[in-house]
Amino acid sequence: MEWSLPFGNNVCRIRLSPVTMVDMTHSFDKDYWDQIWHGDRATAMGTSPANPHLVRQVGDLTPGRAIDAGCGAGAEAIWLAQHGWQVTGADVAAEALETAAERATASGVADRVDWVQADLSVWEPESPYDLVTTHYAHPAMPQLEFYDRIASWVAPGGTLLIVGHLHHGHGHGHDHGPPAEASVTAADITGRLDAEVWEIDTAEESHRSMNDSQIHDVVVRARRRPTLAG
Numbered sequence: 387m388e389w390s391l392p393f394g395n396n397v398c399r400i401r402l403s404p405v406t407m408v409d410m411t412h413s414f415d416k417d418y419w420d421q422i423w424h425g426d427r428a429t430a431m432g433t434s435p436a437n438p439h440l441v442r443q444v445g446d447l448t449p450g451r452a453i454d455a456g457c458g459a460g461a462e463a464i465w466l467a468q469h470g471w472q473v474t475g476a477d478v479a480a481e482a483l484e485t486a487a488e489r490a491t492a493s494g495v496a497d498r499v500d501w502v503q504a505d506l507s508v509w510e511p512e513s514p515y516d517l518v519t520t521h522y523a524h525p526a527m528p529q530l531e532f533y534d535r536i537a538s539w540v541a542p543g544g545t546l547l548i549v550g551h552l553h554h555g556h557g558h559g560h561d562h563g564p565p566a567e568a569s570v571t572a573a574d575i576t577g578r579l580d581a582e583v584w585e586i587d588t589a590e591e592s593h594r595s596m597n598d599s600q601i602h603d604v605v606v607r608a609r610r611r612p613t614l615a616g
């Protein structure tokens with residue numbers, strides 16, 4: 387079996403042996419991601435352009451401090467840096483970050499991005515961010531709890547942008563999506579964002595073709611309401 391997974395604006399095809407499938411179904415841990423990013427894959431994915439949802443969703447925001455949670459080879463963090471943001475690119479996989487850092491240097495934005503190697507299921511930032519974004523990151527912890535975690539890193543008045551795998555069931559012909567535990571619906575995400583705290587700007591489920599693969603995305607953008615003074 388093969389998964390077709392978006393990385394940045396590219397498709398990564400991951401071949402699974404029956405044994406690997408059993409292992410990977412239950413563990414998106416550091417070892418798994420290190421294996422994904424080992425060797426040629428990090429180099430190949432290091433040429434991917436930024437995710438089109440990020441480009442569309444962030445263009446109207448005023449740049450400030452941003453974090454890309456599970457940044458992989460850095461396409462989105464670098465795009466943000468090129469558009470005026472001071473960025474933290476965080477990922478558990480060291481090889482992905484090495485590729486990302488080389489790419490930031492080549493793009494002339496190395497001074498605008500800090501690369502942090504960390505397990506984001508336990509790591510905490512020192513201060514909140516004006517933009518917290520993530521693209522297809524699925525750690526070993528439950529997906530929606532991961533989104534809860536990163537949402538807590540958004541500063542008052544700041545923005546949360548989640549781009550994830552849409553949960554749409556399996557067995558759709560040649561369309562091999564990610565496993566159920568790594569995918570969500572827009573309603574799954576917005577249902578956890580307290581309306582007294584968050585204003586939802588975007589909650590959409592989109593479908594696009596990329597390199598002969600169908601990509602099913604969920605995109606949620608929400609603004610944390612400013613805290614009232616006094």
Ligand SMILES: C[S@@+](CC[C@H](N)C(=O)[O-])C[C@H]1O[C@@H](n2cnc3c(N)ncnc32)[C@H](O)[C@@H]1O
Nearest residue numbers: 393394419456458477478479505506521523525
């Ligand atoms: C499917 S890849 C997407 C990479 C990148 N955001 C993109 O769209 O190309 C998921 C990323 O999440 C990272 N990741 C998974 N679990 C993590 C964790 N617990 N802490 C930090 N990063 C994690 C992986 O190493 C991987 O780079």
